[in-house]
Amino acid sequence: VVPFSENERMPISLPFTSQRTDSSFTHVPVALGPRSYDIHIGAGVAIHAMESLTALGQGLRVAVITDTHVAPFYAESVVQALKGAGFVVSLIVVEAGEISKDWATLAKICDEILSAKIERGDLLLALGGGVIGDLVGFAASIVRRGVRFVQMPTTLLAQVDSSVGGKTGINSSHGKNLIGSFYQPSLVLVDTTFLNTLPEREFKAGYAEVIKYGLINNIDFFDWCETHWREIFSGEGGAREHAIATSCRAKAAVVAKDEHEKGDRALLNLGHTFGHALERMTGYDAARLVHGEGVSIGMAMAFRFSAERELCVWDDAIRVSDHLCQVGLPTTLQDIPGEHCSVDALLDAMLQDKKVVRGELTFILANGIGQSFIAKDIPISDVRAFLEEELQRG
């Protein structure tokens, strides 16, 4: 039986971390004191890790939770690897899509976890994109007041962003991610082979979050992405692993400094104040806009807004949107298919975002590429004028 105490998340150390034979995997630690854990990145790391968990496995229960798109590709191999390592495994499959980040699905998952007799020392395994990761993380934090969970992200977005850092939750009719908790995983396994089945549009959307790390504080990484994005997309050579590892290191560093978003963690919201408003405006309709696409438009807008306010030069704003455009990501409101929104509706959607404090808007703006900062108290009249211009763009 694995010892488990109430206040510790019990990191799971993999036996192969220091072995030469597995040096093809990249290891990124997330330093959070008693809640520290490891991210392992590489092609084939998921099954390899499951098989190496034999020491942990004998008799321990695992509930693998995934969605209807991911299950046909990967559920069987993950379940078999876990069984092979001595775990007692159950599989829970929920409907794919943002729609599942709701109370009903959370209740169903919690119920099935309890039916599977998962105890506090057992494990939940989130096999899927950000939706599954957020849902399972939240379930892990409330079932029996906290059970351990492993993130096995299968989208690029989840591999570089949502699986790391411990933000979990579901959506409310009042907005996205408004119900949730901070709850860190015990292990994150980023297997890049999962990306081979990811639809191209989802890959691009995840790439927007990769670029975000360059724009926040790492111009060298942005430069590198401009040169190597084709290899990242094709998966040739080691570019994809490098991009993911650099992103995970960046996220881990921010989270280690500010786990509960009291300060600098907000930098990770670059492009998200605009982006979330756009998602809301389009009714979270994936046919029109997925999260990463909203973030792409949002980042391009944040740089144009910064240039407008003479915080950065226009050349930087143009360079950012040129690169996003080049990979096929949207950068303007006009790029969203369907009916255009009004300034009032957009502003209203922004004011309902949870990052609004007493009616004033907090933005992440930039003095240049790699020089983002938190700008508080931006007058709403300035935002309105900027949105009017954005809607005029042809």
Ligand SMILES: NC(=O)c1ccc[n+]([C@@H]2O[C@H](COP(=O)([O-])OP(=O)(O)OC[C@H]3O[C@@H](n4cnc5c(N)ncnc54)[C@H](O)[C@@H]3O)[C@@H](O)[C@H]2O)c1
């Ligand atoms: N917790 C955080 O810090 C954080 C950060 C960013 C985003 N998020 C959340 O993440 C969610 C978005 O995540 P996402 O973009 O991964 O969406 P998602 O989980 O809905 O996945 C996108 C689509 O790809 C499918 N899919 C996933 N992996 C696949 C694979 N390997 N092959 C084929 N299809 C696959 C899914 O079934 C889904 O249809 C949002 O709810 C957002 O709020 C959370």
Ligand SMILES: [Zn+2]
């Ligand atoms: Zn995001």
